Amino acid sequence: MKAKMVNSPGSQPENLSLIHQTRGQEFWRTFKRNKLALTGMVVLGFFFLTALTGLFLTYGREPFFNPRTVRLADRLRPPLSRPHRTIPEENRPRFGIYILGTDDLGRDVFARMLQGAVVSLSVGFVAVGISLFIGMILGGIAGYFAEVKLLKGVTVDDVIARLIDIMLCFPVFFLILTLIAILPGNIWMIMIVIGITGWTGAARFVRAEFFTLKNQDFVIAAEALGIPRRRIIFKHMMPNALAPVLVAAIIGIPGAILTEAALSFLGFGVPPPHATWGNILAVGRRFIFDAPWIIFSPGAAILLTVLSFNLFGEGLREALNPKLRIR
Amino acid sequence: MTKSLLRVVNLKKHFPVERGMLSRLSGWVKAVDGVSFSIDAGETLGLVGESGCGKTTLGRTILRLLEPTAGEIFFEETKLNELSPEELRQFRARMQVIFQDPYSSLNPRMTAGSIVGEPLAVHRRAETKGKREEMVGELFEKVGLARHHKNRYPHEFSGGMRQRIGIARALALKPKFIVCDEPVSALDVSIQAQIINLLQELQEELSLAYLFISHDLRVVAHMSNRIAVMYLGRLVEVAVKEELFQNPFHPYTKILLEAIPEPGVIKKQKTGLPGEIQSSLNSPSGCSFHPRCPLAKEICSREEEPQLQEKEKNHFVACHLR
Amino acid sequence: MRDESKNNGPLLEIKNLQTHFFTNEGLVKAVDGLDLEIFSRETSGLVGESGCGKTVTALSIMGLLPSPGKITQGSITLQGRDLTQLPERKLQKIRGKEIAMIFQEPMTSLNPIFTVGHQVEEAIIFHQGKSRKEAREITREMFGKVELPSPEERMNEYPHQLSGGMKQRVMIAMALSCQPKLLIADEPTTALDVTIQQGILALLNKLQDEHSLAILFITHDLGVISQVANRIAVMYAAKIVECAQAGEIFRNPHHPYTLGLLNSIPKIGGGEKRLPAIPGQLPNPLVPVKGCRFHPRCFFVKDYCLEKEPPLAEIAPGHKTACWRHSEIKAQSN
Structure with missing residues (x-):
């Protein structure tokens, strides 16, 4: 009994560890030290609010900001200008000014930018979501069942790894262009096409993580305890593989946004009159000297979003990297 | 022999070595190459050997965490090789494992309580959630942790306390046999002794049998009833502890014993063992120890690998010269 | 041997060294007032558990402290030159040429x-x-x-x-x-197998004689240190708690920590009885302990141990210990 007492650290004052904080607090502490990433997060927050505003105020039959109203008397008006007196009352812009000017059909660029923000961000998230879904399943299968033989010594991993290699050989943008040209052009189709062509990154990350995790002692311990395989994969392995995948996903979003913008710019994207940053840019290209403000707004928006996503993603990577942590 | 808890007969685990783009088989690593032994209920068999000798692989193969290449494993006369995956999963409750690294052996995203409670839930050892919590609390106290540690995450504990969580997890299903794979090697000296004592107390209280794997002969000597010495995938000597220390037969055992640095005992100017442990990829012909053996004769490289033979009662040696 | 070299004075003398790490979680005093003398032709052993500051001591001597570590006080004198005051350019010349270091992971x-x-x-x-x-x-x-x-x-x-x-x-x-005049060996055999370890230790002993080298041998293994060291310093929680000739430390430990460490190592042929383990956990470097650093884990603790920290005092020629009750501990250990 006496020996028990001596062995029990419970009799000692609380002396648990160096870090008396949760993983979340620890993550936040590392993250907020990276000022650029923090700025990126704030800018992203701003664009999310913009997109949310756009969703509520530019859609529907009689939106608060109407991106479809054509005012031939007010073509190519500069930012902050007032509408022409011949414009009827119901077609006048809100607050009585064109905040970001008008385009060649006299449509309010500000309203169109709001609507475009909805398209850009939702394409980014949904497309990357689709990629993640496919990538995690294929990568997980490749990593966990790597050694399972199929035919003549070809393993599951061989098949999926070659599939990834084949995907990587395609010039993805032209593949997307081809698919869009064949398929009906609407916003959902664009998300799906960008998603199913971009899953290789996530698959490779999950596959690599699963390879290491499979040999970690806690996974072997779970197997030794007779924990069912499904539970091992989803409870023990997947949560530990997510961090790098999340970072890859965040950095993948601007790629999808750029692809959508490029498609719209080329006229293969979301069909008019729906506004996207890409097609505002396409319109502005023709009036680049007469009305530079038309390309300026979408250009700056795309630049800032992509940059912010990348900075934010880098910050996440740094804060989630277990090597920088004190054990 | 029929009374043994665990009996292993001529167990082999070979890993294929593949080279190049098309994964052509270029050879085999014979990590475990014909090992036979038995462990009685409540007994500790120590397994010593240097890094790369296959002791961890052996521990994992007898639990069928790795599929054996050949050989048989009997646990209470149940042949483990023949169990179906689902039967094996149920059977795992009776044999457990404790790991070396207290950092990688616990899932960083689960609380200490859920790590220990998970096997209870999966194997339906408690009718209600409250009862399960109670059982987890008892396990925590049994290994010297406080009940309120249940809600903490592994990274909040020190190495020694994490090792206690690992032990509680292994005990949850009331196993009869535990493979202890270097359970104290990663711990500090003052913490090592605590864990060694805990393992001994638990053994007496629960009449557990251990396969105690370590490279540290001092720790193995303290823990074990019998000791098996492993070299390149084979057992070279198995004997009762006292017998092994007083009367070692195999030259490798002798060298290992001499190499232990005893505190306070100054044995200056020992040269140690010539050469390094061979790769088990290309094992030499004849006795695998002969390139490093100070007593090697012609017969050692010419003849077959020596088999484990009983030289004295319960003292087995695999050496041509004995 | 020591008396001889003492006439020439120590090769390296560390006085009241304070090395602090200014981390995000708070101040970590990795080395907190350390005194150490290293003599030519001698191997000085520095023994301690992980996190006790033995590697930081070595890096302080080498001038290789990683950030956010800093020497805030004290001196490290190598033959009359205080290394803590030298500019990086001069240190670079000393590093490798006069002081060399080998690590755990070759x-x-x-x-x-x-x-x-x-x-x-x-x-x-x-x-x-x-x-x-x-x-x-x-x-x-x-x-x-x-x-x-x-x-x-x-x-x-x-x-x-x-x-x-x-x-x-x-x-x-x-x-x-x-x-070099001084070789710092930081756990040089920890990553190696016992049979290989033996060879490296023998080699270090041989080279020391041939090159009249001073060696600072850092390890957590009391068995290893007894193979090489002439003098041994035992470190606990950023301080040296006991320091003496090698034989003296093993025969006559006067600090409860040294005694506890020696007892907690399993001995071959020592029977199956319980090991007299040191209770409790290693101290948290962020939380300074009031009084004697070892008191939360000590069997000999008295009220005054909680109040005042014992100094490292000479209790016999060449034998220093930092414990208020060292005379009673001697009686216990015999």
Whole structure:
């Protein structure tokens, strides 16, 4: 009994560890030290609010900001200008000014930018979501069942790894262009096409993580305890593989946004009159000297979003990297 | 022999070595190459050997965490090789494992309580959630942790306390046999002794049998009833502890014993063992120890690998010269 | 042996060294008032558990502290020069030439893309300004001295072609190639198997005699230290708690921590009784302990141990200990 007492650290004052904080607090502490990433997060927050505003105020039959109203008397008006007196009352812009000017059909660029923000961000998230879904399943299968033989010594991993290699050989943008040209052009189709062509990154990350995790002692311990395989994969392995995948996903979003913008710019994207940053840019290209403000707004928006996503993603990577942590 | 808890007969685990783009088989690593032994209920068999000798692989193969290449494993006369995956999963409750690294052996995203409670839930050892919590609390106290540690995450504990969580997890299903794979090697000296004592107390209280794997002969000597010495995938000597220390037969055992640095005992100017442990990829012909053996004769490289033979009662040696 | 060298004074003298790490979680006093003397031709052992500050002591001597670590107080005097006051340029000259260091992981200390011979030559060229040809000659000689089998062939091999033990021998050859006065060996055998460890320890002993070298040998293993050390300092929670001749420490420990460490090592043939373990956990470096640092884990603790920290005091010639109750502990241990 006496020996028990001596062995029990419970009799000692609380002396648990160096870090008396949760993983979340620890993550936040590392993250907020990276000022650029923090700025990126704030800018992203701003664009999310913009997109949310756009969703509520530019859609529907009689939106608060109407991106479809054509005012031939007010073509190519500069930012902050007032509408022409011949414009009827119901077609006048809100607050009585064109905040970001008008385009060649006299449509309010500000309203169109709001609507475009909805398209850009939702394409980014949904497309990357689709990629993640496919990538995690294929990568997980490749990593966990790597050694399972199929035919003549070809393993599951061989098949999926070659599939990834084949995907990587395609010039993805032209593949997307081809698919869009064949398929009906609407916003959902664009998300799906960008998603199913971009899953290789996530698959490779999950596959690599699963390879290491499979040999970690806690996974072997779970197997030794007779924990069912499904539970091992989803409870023990997947949560530990997510961090790098999340970072890859965040950095993948601007790629999808750029692809959508490029498609719209080329006229293969979301069909008019729906506004996207890409097609505002396409319109502005023709009036680049007469009305530079038309390309300026979408250009700056795309630049800032992509940059912010990348900075934010880098910050996440740094804060989630277990090597920088004190054990 | 029929009374043994665990009996292993001529167990082999070979890993294929593949080279190049098309994964052509270029050879085999014979990590475990014909090992036979038995462990009685409540007994500790120590397994010593240097890094790369296959002791961890052996521990994992007898639990069928790795599929054996050949050989048989009997646990209470149940042949483990023949169990179906689902039967094996149920059977795992009776044999457990404790790991070396207290950092990688616990899932960083689960609380200490859920790590220990998970096997209870999966194997339906408690009718209600409250009862399960109670059982987890008892396990925590049994290994010297406080009940309120249940809600903490592994990274909040020190190495020694994490090792206690690992032990509680292994005990949850009331196993009869535990493979202890270097359970104290990663711990500090003052913490090592605590864990060694805990393992001994638990053994007496629960009449557990251990396969105690370590490279540290001092720790193995303290823990074990019998000791098996492993070299390149084979057992070279198995004997009762006292017998092994007083009367070692195999030259490798002798060298290992001499190499232990005893505190306070100054044995200056020992040269140690010539050469390094061979790769088990290309094992030499004849006795695998002969390139490093100070007593090697012609017969050692010419003849077959020596088999484990009983030289004295319960003292087995695999050496041509004995 | 010690008396002889004491006449010449110590080669390296550390006085009241304070090395602090200013981390995000708070101030960590990794070394908190350390005194140590290292004499020529002697091996000084520094023993302690992980996190006690033994490696930080070594890095402080080398001037290689990683950020956010800083020496805030004290002096490290190498033959009259205070290393803590020297500018980085002068330290660089001393590092490698007068003080050399070998590490636990020979793997990571060698560059995988150059042959080991080339790497040793580079060190010689840098520190001694020798030509490539001369450097090659010295390297060949050193490889022979560290008993690498067929040294000529080894020189043209890459690190991955050598085993752990051989890599550590290469590191020793590199460290000694410039004839340093002091060699700091930080857990040089911890990553190696026992049979290989024995060879490295014997080699260090031999080289010490040949080169009249001072060695600071850092380890957590009391067994290893007794094979090499002349004097041993035991470190606990950033301070030295006991320091004496090697034999004296093992025969006559006067600090409860030293005593506890010695008792908690299993002995062959020691029977199956329980090990007298030191209770409790290693101290949290962020939470300073009031009074004696060891009191939360000590069997001999009295009220006054909680109040005042005992100084490192000489209790017998050459034997220092930091414990209020050292005389009673002596009685206990016998």
